[in-house]
Amino acid sequence: MTKHILSKSTFMYGCQCPKRLYLHKFKPELCNPEDEGQQAIFAAGTNVGLIARDLFPGGEDASPTDTYSYQKSVEKTKQLIEGGATVIYEAAFQFDAVLCALDILVKKKNRWYAYEVKGSTSVKPQYIQDASLQYYVITNSGLKLEDISIVYLNNEYERVGDLDIVQLFNIDSIHDQVLEQQSFVQEKIAELKSMLNKKKEPTTDIGPHCSDPYDCNFSEHCWQDFPRENNIFSLAYGPGWKLYNDGFKHLDEIPEDYSLSSRPALQLKHYRNGETLINKVAIREFLGEFQYPLYFFDFETIMPSVPEFDHSRPYQQLPFQFSLHIKRSEDAELEHFAFLGDGINDPRETLINEMIKLLGKKGSIVGWNASFEKTCINGLIANYPKYKKQLESINERWVDLMKPFQSRWYYHPNFAGSASIKNVLPVMVPELSYQDLDIQEGGTASLVYSQLKSQTLEVQAVERKQLLEYCKLDTLAMVRIWEELNDL
Numbered sequence: 001m002t003k004h005i006l007s008k009s010t011f012m013y014g015c016q017c018p019k020r021l022y023l024h025k026f027k028p029e030l031c032n033p034e035d036e037g038q039q040a041i042f043a044a045g046t047n048v049g050l051i052a053r054d055l056f057p058g059g060e061d062a063s064p065t066d067t068y069s070y071q072k073s074v075e076k077t078k079q080l081i082e083g084g085a086t087v088i089y090e091a092a093f094q095f096d097a098v099l100c101a102l103d104i105l106v107k108k109k110n111r112w113y114a115y116e117v118k119g120s121t122s123v124k125p126q127y128i129q130d131a132s133l134q135y136y137v138i139t140n141s142g143l144k145l146e147d148i149s150i151v152y153l154n155n156e157y158e159r160v161g162d163l164d165i166v167q168l169f170n171i172d173s174i175h176d177q178v179l180e181q182q183s184f185v186q187e188k189i190a191e192l193k194s195m196l197n198k199k200k201e202p203t204t205d206i207g208p209h210c211s212d213p214y215d216c217n218f219s220e221h222c223w224q225d226f227p228r229e230n231n232i233f234s235l236a237y238g239p240g241w242k243l244y245n246d247g248f249k250h251l252d253e254i255p256e257d258y259s260l261s262s263r264p265a266l267q268l269k270h271y272r273n274g275e276t277l278i279n280k281v282a283i284r285e286f287l288g289e290f291q292y293p294l295y296f297f298d299f300e301t302i303m304p305s306v307p308e309f310d311h312s313r314p315y316q317q318l319p320f321q322f323s324l325h326i327k328r329s330e331d332a333e334l335e336h337f338a339f340l341g342d343g344i345n346d347p348r349e350t351l352i353n354e355m356i357k358l359l360g361k362k363g364s365i366v367g368w369n370a371s372f373e374k375t376c377i378n379g380l381i382a383n384y385p386k387y388k389k390q391l392e393s394i395n396e397r398w399v400d401l402m403k404p405f406q407s408r409w410y411y412h413p414n415f416a417g418s419a420s421i422k423n424v425l426p427v428m429v430p431e432l433s434y435q436d437l438d439i440q441e442g443g444t445a446s447l448v449y450s451q452l453k454s455q456t457l458e459v460q461a462v463e464r465k466q467l468l469e470y471c472k473l474d475t476l477a478m479v480r481i482w483e484e485l486n487d488l
């Protein structure tokens, strides 16, 4: 069998942007360096796919032994079908030099049903597009499909005891949508093959398609001439693409009379005049709400796609760590406390007890974007109702230190339109920095914690220390920013 020209992935690249497909085929060396976070998402998706096989147990696996053996996989699938197999995992098909593999192929009452597994909690438009290609290739290669469905995670399923595979997944037929897409698929395949045959790089410009529906892995190449700092996308509330289409890239290029809505207009004004906006009256009033003792508090969370613990749902935010700085009175020394789960067991009940013990019964709890912490606590209340009263009273004591920055009572040009603590801290407290830490943002903390149990004891000890340092800086940063606001 001759090697394929397009696969399901490369077809999807071509649908997103023909240049992405061209670069993937002919200039793969221009691809962005591999991203650890993306790899982890990919590994999580593979894990969901393997678990979903249990919906149709006892199948034959037609997976290729390596990425160069897909043609063997097509042959194996053909043999399995002819040999009477009724469930085939990674069934591979090829038609007109287009190859695709399907997660699960099932024969029921002499009819064939296709199932594609996705690690998300909804059926996204791009899933219809890639399933349409699968349907096109499978049916044109000679296998009639009775139906084609997306298998995806049911975020209303709460695990209690062993994983209930049937409850964990939703299965939606997309047969009708896929049939509607068949002529599009045929035309798109012809268009992409013709582009590849000509071996001429498409002149496609950058655009919203660079991150929709997926982040393109050639962005560093295509965006290399775009200004890194103070570009039009640093303006808040999204006027970027309109500005780009009007011919601007850098903030300096935007004419004085260009019409912008109030938030980006304010940001641009302060970028130009370099002045800091400070509304002392509003800040004083806000700080007046704070009641001692002050508890500067921050959670770190994980969101496992497949629930690992009882009383958790797919992608539920599960706090595994907190940092707490306490200032008991104006003159009191700052105290620090921390909690970090063991990376193996469900951390939540111990974390709840530590929180209740340390946060006391009165005083303001200071957070940054405190609605996130409140939502996490509401999740804990739902899963651990016996702590409802204490946790609800904790949730009544929050003050959100992000508010003065979000409300533009304090705005510095170097905030670049953002009220994130990562932008505010270097301006307000330049001597404190995340740059010196091994873990510098929440996504990495989450990834490190999720992988902790598979590390050696030595690595675990190092990474636990890194997690504690990172979370501690989050609350120390809040203390210092609060002090700076007070000094105003």
Ligand code: SF4
Binding pocket: 016, 017, 018, 019, 020, 021, 023, 204, 205, 206, 207, 209, 210, 211, 216, 217, 218, 219, 220, 222, 223
């Ligand atoms: S970065 Fe954008 S323009 Fe470049 S290949 Fe990717 S999607 Fe296409």
